[in-house]
Amino acid sequence: MQKEGVKNFSKLYSAELEGIDARLIEVETDINVGLHSFNIVGLADKALKEAKERVSSALKNSGVKPPTKENRRITVNLAPADIKKAGSQYDLAIALGYLLATKQIKEFDAADKIFVGELSLDGSLRPINGGLNIAQMAKKKGFKFLFLPKKNAFEAAVISGINIAPVSHLEELINHLEERELISFQKPIDIRNLSGREGVSVDISEIKGQENAKRALMVAAAGGHNILMFGPPGAGKTMLAQALVSILTPPEPEEAIEITRIYSAAGFLKEKNFINFRPFRAPHHSASPVSIIGGGVEPRPGEISLAHRGVLFLDEIPEFRRDLLEALRQPLESGAVCISRAKGVMNFPARFLLAAAMNPCPCGYSSDPGKECRCSANEVFRYQKKISGPLIDRIDIQIEVPRLKIEELRKPKKDDTGDEIRNKVAKARKIQEERFVKTKPRIRLNSEMSSKQVDEFVNFSSEAENFLKNILEKSFISGRGYYRILKTARTIADLEEKEKVSASHLAEAFQYRVREKE
Numbered sequence: 084m085q086k087e088g089v090k091n092f093s094k095l096y097s098a099e100l101e102g103i104d105a106r107l108i109e110v111e112t113d114i115n116v117g118l119h120s121f122n123i124v125g126l127a128d129k130a131l132k133e134a135k136e137r138v139s140s141a142l143k144n145s146g147v148k149p150p151t152k153e154n155r156r157i158t159v160n161l162a163p164a165d166i167k168k169a170g171s172q173y174d175l176a177i178a179l180g181y182l183l184a185t186k187q188i189k190e191f192d193a194a195d196k197i198f199v200g201e202l203s204l205d206g207s208l209r210p211i212n213g214g215l216n217i218a219q220m221a222k223k224k225g226f227k228f229l230f231l232p233k234k235n236a237f238e239a240a241v242i243s244g245i246n247i248a249p250v251s252h253l254e255e256l257i258n259h260l261e262e263r264e265l266i267s268f269q270k271p272i273d274i275r276n277l278s279g280r281e282g283v284s285v286d287i288s289e290i291k292g293q294e295n296a297k298r299a300l301m302v303a304a305a306g307g308h309n310i311l312m313f314g315p316p317g318a319g320k321t322m323l324a325q326a327l328v329s330i331l332t333p334p335e336p337e338e339a340i341e342i343t344r345i346y347s348a349a350g351f352l353k354e355k356n357f358i359n360f361r362p363f364r365a366p367h368h369s370a371s372p373v374s375i376i377g378g379g380v381e382p383r384p385g386e387i388s389l390a391h392r393g394v395l396f397l398d399e400i401p402e403f404r405r406d407l408l409e410a411l412r413q414p415l416e417s418g419a420v421c422i423s424r425a426k427g428v429m430n431f432p433a434r435f436l437l438a439a440a441m442n443p444c445p446c447g448y449s450s451d452p453g454k455e456c457r458c459s460a461n462e463v464f465r466y467q468k469k470i471s472g473p474l475i476d477r478i479d480i481q482i483e484v485p486r487l488k489i490e491e492l493r494k495p496k497k498d499d500t501g502d503e504i505r506n507k508v509a510k511a512r513k514i515q516e517e518r519f520v521k522t523k524p525r526i527r528l529n530s531e532m533s534s535k536q537v538d539e540f541v542n543f544s545s546e547a548e549n550f551l552k553n554i555l556e557k558s559f560i561s562g563r564g565y566y567r568i569l570k571t572a573r574t575i576a577d578l579e580e581k582e583k584v585s586a587s588h589l590a591e592a593f594q595y596r597v598r599e600k601e
Contacts, residue, residue: 112180125161288501306574314484362393
């Protein structure tokens with residue numbers, strides 16, 4: 084026997100973003116006897132509570148009967164009820180659930196479909212955050228169809244194995260579900276055909292002189308090593324950091340999806356649709372720790388996550404807040420940041436290459452032989468101590484960038500320099516990819532090796548063994564510093580396509596950490 088009221092009930096599926104991960108949400112709609120009301124339950128936030136007004140107007144302007152007093156008591160439940168629901172992406176599922184419960188559209192198989200999208204008052208759909216993230220979750224859960232706003236269809240279509248239906252208007256979706264006029268599904272997107280150079284603003288071939296700095300950038304790019312540049316104002320530190328992106332290889336398809344998931348969840352995709360280039364993020368020193376690290380009432384990715392698989396540039400790093408700089412220590416080691424809040428814990432990926440620049444003193448000229456420094460010894464000491472030892476210890480390459488003479492700036496630049504460096508970086512990264520293909524969890528670059536992996540993959544020549552013993556006896560190097568020198572030396576050997584690390588590779592890696600001795 085059929086229970087009373089079942090015919091006025093519907094269940095559809097939508098999704099909620101938790102950080103950068105999507106979670107399946109059931110949208111249940113019930114039409115019951117009682118005084119007229121339209122309630123949304125299930126820990127809905129303010130934007131979601133207002134969905135009933137958007138849905139009512141969208142339904143009216145789409146040619147169907149909106150909620151009225153004749154429809155009595157309308158209850159929408161978002162389950163599981165113990166998860167806080169935020170955002171406006173439930174509008175489409177709520178509108179369809181109401182139409183099914185009131186028998187205004189014929190029933191369809193909703194078990195293999197997910198509906199997400201924000202409704203305008205005229206029934207058209209606005210884009211949402213996390214289209215790619217939701218598509219990934221839908222595929223993992225075994226759903227066959229994802230209906231979402233047209234502007235989100237491109238990013239979602241990079242996930243194969245699920246049909247992406249771009250929807251422009253609620254009426255268009257109703258016609259599709261009633262088989263009057265079917266929606267054309269978005270064609271699958273091959274990531275490898277997308278451009279990977281959009282993030283480049285300065286090419287390394289544009290930089291004149293600074294050959295030592297260019298060499299250091301090449302090593303940093305090849306192995307993913309953090310780099311600190313110090314020198315007088317106007318020496319070209321910022322331009323060098325911007326050029327670092329130009330010599331990085333385009334992201335692999337898996338990396339591009341990781342980057343796009345972060346940008347999509349944060350609402351930063353906009354007109355790009357997909358991120359297939361290495362991001363370059365350069366926050367101002369007045370930025371708050373939450374904006375850099377991530378977090379907030381509803382935790383969102385910060386700048387370190389937006390720089391995932393790319394470059395995070397901190398210009399004038401001593402001017403950043405001390406607590407912010409110290410908060411970078413854990414992500415630099417683990418490649419992820421853990422945000423703990425009262426309602427739960429979220430993990431955001433943050434595998435970035437840190438490029439930092441600083442002056443040697445407050446006035447900037449203590450290392451410049453051509454201009455007198457006006458700072459006292461105490462001022463220089465306090466300025467340099469703004470960056471703690473543990474943070475410096477996590478920076479593999481520390482180089483001085485001297486001021487160039489006018490004669491060097493007037494020399495014609497070599498146009499083939501950039502291609503030569505890019506080719507060397509690409510070959511070195513290919514060597515690393517083949518080396519780490521069987522590692523679990525999978526790593527890609529020398530900088531990501533654990534101490535155990537360093538012992539396994541860094542092979543020395545006999546000459547290098549003796550050289551290493553000598554420098555360890557004469558210099559104070561921490562355990563972390565020791566392993567970072569070996570990682571850098573391994574990258575230098577890869578650039579030369581050498582199987583074993585030689586004494587010259589170790590010598591170059593060691594001289595990149597000379598600031599440890601100051």
